[in-house]
Amino acid sequence: MKQIGNRVIIIGSPGSGKSTFAKKISEILALPLIHLDKEYWNFGWIETPKEKWIEMQEEFIKMDKWIIDGNYGSTIDIRLRRADTIVCFCLPRTLCLFRAFKRYLINLNKVREDMAEGCKENFDLEFVKYIWDFPKNYGEKNIKLINENKDKKILIFKKRNEANDFIREILNYESNL
Secondary structure: OOOOOOEEEEEEOOOOOHHHHHHHHHHHHOOOEEEHHHHHEEOOOEEOOHHHHHHHHHHHOOOOOEEEEOOOHHHHHHHHHHOOEEEEEOOOHHHHHHHHHHHHHHOOOOOOOOOOOOOOOOOOHHHHHHHHHHHHHHHHHHHHHHHOOOOOEEEEEOOHHHHHHHHHHHHHHHHOO
């Protein structure tokens, strides 16, 4: 059986299923869940100042157990320092775009539970471009990051079914304890 540790970072493109996976694993294993988008954004899509953002993450990683869902590459080194597991979603960008658009339609004029209060779901050209360019601009960096951290448990999902199969494995393992 594949295993997951007690301090997990989950990275990958928007629309890849990071938050859904994080929530399910958090529920199964009773690990505290931190959605970086919910922490970083303030009411009305106002960003947290850089210094405060760094301080917040330093506090998050002090806990013995956690799942941290989100990219935020400029501060990933903070999370990596204490992480024992890296989960990386490397799904096709067309699928990520489709899923992000579907999420937008489902959550139109709503705030998702993994987002900050006052940050209604949005989908604009800038977001589309970010997702489309993610494999080149960030995906390659994520793979490099994984290769530099071979001492950690590493899970790479290239298909959504791989993540779903992993969740089923964890559920079966937990129910047999």
